[in-house]
Amino acid sequence: xxxxxxxxxxxxxxxxxxxxxxxxxxxxxxxxxxxxxxxxxxxxxxxxxxxxxxxxxxxxxxxxxxxxxxxxxxxxxxxxxxxxxxxxxxxxxxxxxxxxxxxx
Numbered sequence: 001x002x003x004x005x006x007x008x009x010x011x012x013x014x015x016x017x018x019x020x021x022x023x024x025x026x027x028x029x030x031x032x033x034x035x036x037x038x039x040x041x042x043x044x045x046x047x048x049x050x051x052x053x054x055x056x057x058x059x060x061x062x063x064x065x066x067x068x069x070x071x072x073x074x075x076x077x078x079x080x081x082x083x084x085x086x087x088x089x090x091x092x093x094x095x096x097x098x099x100x101x102x103x104x
Contacts, residue, residue, distance in 0.1 A: 003085060007078040010071060025080045032072040039065040 014023055042062050043051045054062060077084045 003074065006071075007074050010075055011078060014075075023075060023079060025076050028072050028076045028079065032069060032076065035065060035068040035072055039069055 014020055039062070042054070042058055042065065074084065076082075077087075
């Protein structure tokens with residue numbers, strides 16, 4: 001997955017529709033929360049086992065909601081000037097220090 005390419009495509013998509021004035025980090029973060037809730041809704045009232053064996057329709061819906069969440073995250077990062085790969089690598093390293101793997 002080429003994050004820069006996706007961000008460029010999302011930027012072009014928004015520009016072609018004159019959405020740029022609305023795509024502020026604040027607005028995008030609020031939209032992200034809504035999409036995250038739609039993602040959670042797929043699993044609402046399902047048992048742990050049921051959540052691991054979704055119907056084909058629910059599985060497709062899950063993919064669509066994951067895509068929405070990812071696209072909003074990428075747009076927030078793009079508009080706020082956050083280098084996503086660098087941020088992820090830094091966070092993984094921080095988590096490794098905070099939660100070291102047990103040694104045998």
